[in-house]
Amino acid sequence: MRGELRSALARLPAESDDRAVVDAVWRGEALGTLLWALQLAELPGYDHPFDPDAVVQVDPADGDLRGAEDLELECESARLWHWRARTTELQAAGKLELPARYATFDQLIAATAMRGYEQGVLPSPMRGDFHSYGKVYRHLTPEQHAEAHSIALERHHALNWLCGAGSDWDDVPLDT
Numbered sequence: 001m002r003g004e005l006r007s008a009l010a011r012l013p014a015e016s017d018d019r020a021v022v023d024a025v026w027r028g029e030a031l032g033t034l035l036w037a038l039q040l041a042e043l044p045g046y047d048h049p050f051d052p053d054a055v056v057q058v059d060p061a062d063g064d065l066r067g068a069e070d071l072e073l074e075c076e077s078a079r080l081w082h083w084r085a086r087t088t089e090l091q092a093a094g095k096l097e098l099p100a101r102y103a104t105f106d107q108l109i110a111a112t113a114m115r116g117y118e119q120g121v122l123p124s125p126m127r128g129d130f131h132s133y134g135k136v137y138r139h140l141t142p143e144q145h146a147e148a149h150s151i152a153l154e155r156h157h158a159l160n161w162l163c164g165a166g167s168d169w170d171d172v173p174l175d176t
Contacts, residue, residue, distance in 0.1 A: 018131075028052035033078075037071060037162055038063025041104035045123075046081045047132040047144070049151050069096035077121040080112065082156040083138055083176035084130050085149035109138070 032050030035041035040063045043048060044151050065071075090096035091105055092093065102108040106128060113130050116122030123131055129139040155170050166172035 026150050026154055028055050029151055030073050030158040031055050033155045033158035034162070035060060035063070036074075037159070039066060043074070045079075045132075046151055047148055049147065071159065071162050073121055074158070075117070075163050076119070076160045078152060078156040078176060079117045080122055081130070081148070081152035082174065083112070084109070085145065086176045088138070088140075088145060089149070098137070105136055106138075 003071065021052065029049055032041055032055045034053075035055060036043040038060055041055070041059065082145050087096060087105070087109065087167070096105075096128050098105060098108065102111070109130075110125065110128035111127065113122060113125035116126055125131065127136050132148055133140060137148075153174065156174055156176075160174065161169055161172045
């Protein structure tokens, strides 16, 4: 994964429209998450991606895997951030059914944000929503939402894999 990221970074900015390059750079987010799991990197907030240039410099051989409880807690956090990003997309597309016990999507999101906070896997909610980019998640720009979604997806993928979900890296379920 490091080699793929290093190669993609070398092709930037000239090939920034190449989907394979973009995908490889975003895989750097998963690599950063794996380095966090090895206690070799700090995990930025879900509104700040890892620095891909810094990630490729770290030697994973020096790592020591965090305990299962820490990995599972962060995996739940990543799942909830990914859920929030997907909820935004599905709600905008009209493809999300509201669970019967909620009158509005705002109620569902507020309940999820508070429950995640109470469980210690999310930061304190902001006005009944996830707090991202210094504002309420529902007020993110399309660019901020796209970045937040990519961050959450890659971290969710890496952490689910670490926690044993899926038969291999390419078969990791990302249910939200």
